[in-house]
Amino acid sequence: MLDRIARRLESLKVEKSDLLIVAFSGGPDSTALLHSLIELGYEVVAAHLNHGMRPEAPREADFLRDRCDDLGIPFYVGNANVPLAAKELKIGVEEAGRRARYDFLQRLQRHLGASYIATGHTKDDHVETVFLNIVRGTGLDGLRGIPAIRDGIIRPLLDVTRNETQAFCTTLGVHTLSDPGNDNVDFSRVRVRQRVIPELQMINPSLFDAVVRLSEVVRQEVEFLDGVAARALDETEVHVNGSLSFLTRDTEVNLNRVKLAQWPAPVVSRAVQLVCRSMGSPLDHQQLQAITDSVLNADCVSMTSEGGQVTVTVSFEGVHITDGTQPEAFRQQLEVPGAVDSLEFRWTIATEPGRWSQVERNSLEVFVDASRLRAPVHFRNLEPGDRIVPMGFDKHRKVADLLSEAGLTLAARRRLPIICDMIEPIWVPGVCFSQRVAATALTANPIRMVFGPLERP
Numbered sequence: 001m002l003d004r005i006a007r008r009l010e011s012l013k014v015e016k017s018d019l020l021i022v023a024f025s026g027g028p029d030s031t032a033l034l035h036s037l038i039e040l041g042y043e044v045v046a047a048h049l050n051h052g053m054r055p056e057a058p059r060e061a062d063f064l065r066d067r068c069d070d071l072g073i074p075f076y077v078g079n080a081n082v083p084l085a086a087k088e089l090k091i092g093v094e095e096a097g098r099r100a101r102y103d104f105l106q107r108l109q110r111h112l113g114a115s116y117i118a119t120g121h122t123k124d125d126h127v128e129t130v131f132l133n134i135v136r137g138t139g140l141d142g143l144r145g146i147p148a149i150r151d152g153i154i155r156p157l158l159d160v161t162r163n164e165t166q167a168f169c170t171t172l173g174v175h176t177l178s179d180p181g182n183d184n185v186d187f188s189r190v191r192v193r194q195r196v197i198p199e200l201q202m203i204n205p206s207l208f209d210a211v212v213r214l215s216e217v218v219r220q221e222v223e224f225l226d227g228v229a230a231r232a233l234d235e236t237e238v239h240v241n242g243s244l245s246f247l248t249r250d251t252e253v254n255l256n257r258v259k260l261a262q263w264p265a266p267v268v269s270r271a272v273q274l275v276c277r278s279m280g281s282p283l284d285h286q287q288l289q290a291i292t293d294s295v296l297n298a299d300c301v302s303m304t305s306e307g308g309q310v311t312v313t314v315s316f317e318g319v320h321i322t323d324g325t326q327p328e329a330f331r332q333q334l335e336v337p338g339a340v341d342s343l344e345f346r347w348t349i350a351t352e353p354g355r356w357s358q359v360e361r362n363s364l365e366v367f368v369d370a371s372r373l374r375a376p377v378h379f380r381n382l383e384p385g386d387r388i389v390p391m392g393f394d395k396h397r398k399v400a401d402l403l404s405e406a407g408l409t410l411a412a413r414r415r416l417p418i419i420c421d422m423i424e425p426i427w428v429p430g431v432c433f434s435q436r437v438a439a440t441a442l443t444a445n446p447i448r449m450v451f452g453p454l455e456r457p
Contacts, residue, residue, distance in 0.1 A: 001168055019114040046073055085099070123212065126211070127208050236263075237254065248322075255319040351368075
């Protein structure tokens with residue numbers, strides 16, 4: 001068993017120096033995982049969430065803390081009220097518990113700077129998940145079952161069965177905890193485990209291997225389809241916002257509907273879903289089918305994902321996919337000279353002494369006559385009534401009109417900083433620059449201002 005776990009970790013490129021958070025319930029699977037990782041020489045901490053469902057849970061947490069003390073590893077415990085969360089979110093207790101666990105684990109991961117979260121999902125869990133997905137009406141994605149790695153979460157035990165983890169713990173002489181919920185057939189997963197899978201194993205004793213083989217075949221085919229869909233996106237994307245396209249690189253995609261409609265329906269569907277998923281909120285099956293039909297039939301439609309995060313709008317000419325999350329208003333002082341990086345919007349503003357040269361008024365680089373500035377200088381969102389006298393003009397113009405003329409999308413406008421002094425806006429990067437503060441060849445000590453994308457780490 002250890003050899004299979006080691007090979008799985010090696011295939012996932014997990015290093016011994018990586019800090020791993022082990023989701024530790026105290027059951028056979030998570031216990032086997034924790035001891036295996038320690039024996040294999042990985043750096044681990046254990047994390048346990050009290051779901052607020054059983055009175056004995058606090059005592060179990062104390063038991064697990066003592067176990068971790070004996071092993072010499074840190075132990076972290078969280079608390080949640082899963083029944084209340086299920087009621088408020090109007091979802092099942094199983095789903096509410098899953099969300100609570102991952103929320104706790106991911107918050108701890110950020111706090112500790114851990115490389116991965118390791119969960120004790122076994123081959124049994126993988127097979128159960130495939131059948132549950134089938135019952136719920138899955139597409140190809142659901143047939144892939146549980147991924148070995150996704151979003152910083154790894155599953156080292158996917159090549160190991162539940163019987164093997166129990167035998168491993170027995171061999172170690174380690175006591176494990178039992179969750180009564182594992183025998184409650186009111187839970188869908190337990191019903192599949194106890195009633196469906198045994199019947200199917202009567203037909204095929206090698207059921208687990210057959211399902212794993214199916215998942216692997218589907219995984220390869222999905223990767224191929226994703227590659228085709230990515231090519232379709234590359235060939236149909238319409239680039240917007242010009243030199244400011246980096247403002248909405250992760251929040252907005254525009255596609256040529258006519259070109260996209262030349263691709264087969266499965267590719268159209270996959271392409272749209274790839275974009276929605278990259279923005280964190282995939283469409284459901286009915287929404288995706290409606291969008292695909294609209295693209296192919298030149299119908300106009302608009303769909304918003306559950307929770308309202310992503311909106312897909314199909315018009316006769318285009319398909320517009322955008323993250324509808326409203327960014328918060330921002331305002332911050334800008335030192336001259338100095339620099340500010342926006343981690344949220346992925347842009348940077350820098351000011352420094354520079355040597356004057358001629359620039360276009362819609363450039364991402366300008367030269368300011370510091371003697372004409374009315375400090376302090378700051379940047380902020382666009383505000384109603386903002387006006388500026390652009391280079392080459394002798395009268396004020398509304399900044400909103402200039403943004404519209406520049407063809408900037410609404411998403412880009414919400415993320416673009418307006419640089420101002422105490423009087424009014426002086427620079428709208430990539431759009432216009434104020435005549436009032438513009439340096440000339442005769443300016444003694446011009447200040448160079450530069451706006452651009454913040455390079456990703």
